[in-house]
Amino acid sequence: MSVTHLWQSRLEALQRKASVRILALETSCDETAAAIVENGRRVISSVIFSQVDVHALYGGVVPEIASRAHVDACDRVIDQALREAGMTLADVDALAVTYGPGLVGALLTGVSCMKGLSFATGLPLIPVNHIEGHVSANYLSNPQLAPPFICLVVSGGHSHLVRVEDYGRYTLLGQTVDDAAGEAFDKGARALGLPYPGGPLLSQLAQGGDASALKMPRPNPAGRFDFSFSGLKTAFINACHKLEQKGMPLPKADYAASYQQAIVDSLCDKAVLAVHESGLDTLCLAGGVSANQCLRSQMQILAAREGFKLCLPELWLCTDNAAMIGSAAYYRLLRGEIASLSLNAVPALTLLS
Ligand code: KG4
Ligand code: ZN
Numbered sequence: 001m002s003v004t005h006l007w008q009s010r011l012e013a014l015q016r017k018a019s020v021r022i023l024a025l026e027t028s029c030d031e032t033a034a035a036i037v038e039n040g041r042r043v044i045s046s047v048i049f050s051q052v053d054v055h056a057l058y059g060g061v062v063p064e065i066a067s068r069a070h071v072d073a074c075d076r077v078i079d080q081a082l083r084e085a086g087m088t089l090a091d092v093d094a095l096a097v098t099y100g101p102g103l104v105g106a107l108l109t110g111v112s113c114m115k116g117l118s119f120a121t122g123l124p125l126i127p128v129n130h131i132e133g134h135v136s137a138n139y140l141s142n143p144q145l146a147p148p149f150i151c152l153v154v155s156g157g158h159s160h161l162v163r164v165e166d167y168g169r170y171t172l173l174g175q176t177v178d179d180a181a182g183e184a185f186d187k188g189a190r191a192l193g194l195p196y197p198g199g200p201l202l203s204q205l206a207q208g209g210d211a212s213a214l215k216m217p218r219p220n221p222a223g224r225f226d227f228s229f230s231g232l233k234t235a236f237i238n239a240c241h242k243l244e245q246k247g248m249p250l251p252k253a254d255y256a257a258s259y260q261q262a263i264v265d266s267l268c269d270k271a272v273l274a275v276h277e278s279g280l281d282t283l284c285l286a287g288g289v290s291a292n293q294c295l296r297s298q299m300q301i302l303a304a305r306e307g308f309k310l311c312l313p314e315l316w317l318c319t320d321n322a323a324m325i326g327s328a329a330y331y332r333l334l335r336g337e338i339a340s341l342s343l344n345a346v347p348a349l350t351l352l353s
Contacts, residue, residue, distance in 0.1 A: 007338070011124065014093055015334055022333070023092045024326035025078065027110030028102025028130045029156070030061045032073035034081035035322035036092070040136070040330030041143055043323045045084035047077045048316075052197065059196050060186075067105030074113040081322075089121055096126040096329030098133065099339075100349025101157070107345035115341055126329040127339040131158055131351045132168070134286040136328040137317040142284075145311055150278055152271045153351075154295075155287030156182035156197070159267075161225045161274050162351065164284075167331035170351050173274050174225025181263055181289045184229035188259045191240040192252050202256045203292050209257030214239060216262035218269075225270050232262055264295045268302055275308050284311040291318035 014020060019038055026033040035046040051069045055061045082088060097114035100107060118125040135151050147167060153160040159176035179187070182199055189198020192205065217235055219228040236259045243250055267289075275283050283303065289295065296312055303310035317324060346353075 007124075011333075011336055011338065014124070015336075017093065020093045020330060020333065021087070021091060022094045022096050022126070022326045022329045023078070023081065023089075024096040024128070024322040024329055025074065025110045025114050026098045026130070026133070026320060026322040026325045027070040027074065027106050027113075028098045028100070029106060029320060030055055030066050030069075031320040032070050032077050033320065033322035034077040035326050036081055036085045036087065037140070037323055037326030037330065040327045041139055043140055043326075044087070045081045046321060046323045047080045047084065048321050049073045049077050056196050059190070061103070063103045063105055066103055067109055070106055070109040074109060078113075078117075089117075089123070092121075092123060094124045094126055094329070094333055095121075096128050096325055096332075098130045098325050099127045099343060100129065100346035102130055102345075102347060104345055104347040107347060111343055111345050115343060119341060124333075125339045125343065126332050126337060127343055128325045128328045128332065129349055129351060129353075130325075131160065132328045133324040135162070135164060135284070136331070137286055137313040137321075137324040138284040138311050139327045140323055141313040141317055142311045145282070145284070148280055149282035149284055149311075150271065150274050150280055151284045151286055152267060152290070153286045154181040154267060154289035156180060156186065158287065159227050159229075160351065161270055163274075163278055163280070168335060172352060174223050174227065174270060176227040176229060177221045177223070178228055178230035179233060181227070181229060181267060182287070184233050184263055185260075185289065185292075187233050188236050188256075191237045192250065192256060199289065200291070203260060203294065205253050206257040206260045206294065207253075209251075209253030209255070211257040211261035213251060213254035214258035216258050218262060218265055225274050227266055227270060229263065229266070232259075232266075260292070260294050264292070264298055267295060268298050271299070272302050272306060276306070282309040282311065286313060286318070288319045291315050
């Protein structure tokens, strides 16, 4: 039997197997994470090592430091994920790794680590798109969920509105024309003197504030499902600077609440429009910003009022983790998408590539 036939028959055996356990690694930005996921739906174990304390010193992610920290942490998070699952590599059916989009050095550490592990163990390696991973977090939190549905993917680097036609098949409806929603949260937080990553801190601060205190624009770019946050961000930073120049104290909670409300309104308006126009009945949220309580509760109110189903990933599945990569990998395995040892990091990978 030729090598190709051997791989093909092993792949077909895996595709028929009742329980497929995938060990996944995620290193695209500043989290080193490993997880073991069964059949794309059940998290057996998940370990997330965050580098946020290191990068907070510099006010943002320093790519070189991120790469070095991943090199240190990869083996440890994989060992811990296996230990917590009560498994060894012999119990694993396949490996998965994020190969893009993200920081090139950070991605390369994960890709190299998993290629090495695949070579040493003979386990097939599944390449996963990080954004697809965020979408797939919904399969873990909502066991009955199946495509088609609309998904709003809002993270530190991406703001996409997509129609998920099938597993691994997407139509891009709209995206940000400038900054990502998470970036807007983080830059606004910085103007309020909050440390990196400021999104969650701004959101906490906003809880005690009056969202109508500061009038903020509601940008509406030409694309019907596109977002724009750059003008809003500049208007907010200018408003903060204006008070500072006058030596007046910043009403931080009110400002945070007003700014957050403008971002959330934009996301909600476009997402609800997309659901209505699609004729579909389900909207999923994904990515770090989907952990935002204001966004989650406003979407819940809109879903109840407009009559569509809303899927929200559990909070820990919104931000970067490897369980979502293990979920996406399972459906790629079913489609026969296995990487060769020439797999490389693709920093600018898109959801449609
Ligand atoms: O998905 P993610 O963990 O990493 C990327 O793929 O980018 O998203 C991180 C982003 C950061 O910008 C962070 O500030 C934002 O998600 N974020 C939040 C909240 N939690 C995380 N933004 C607003 N409110 C939150 N609760
Ligand atoms: Zn992410």
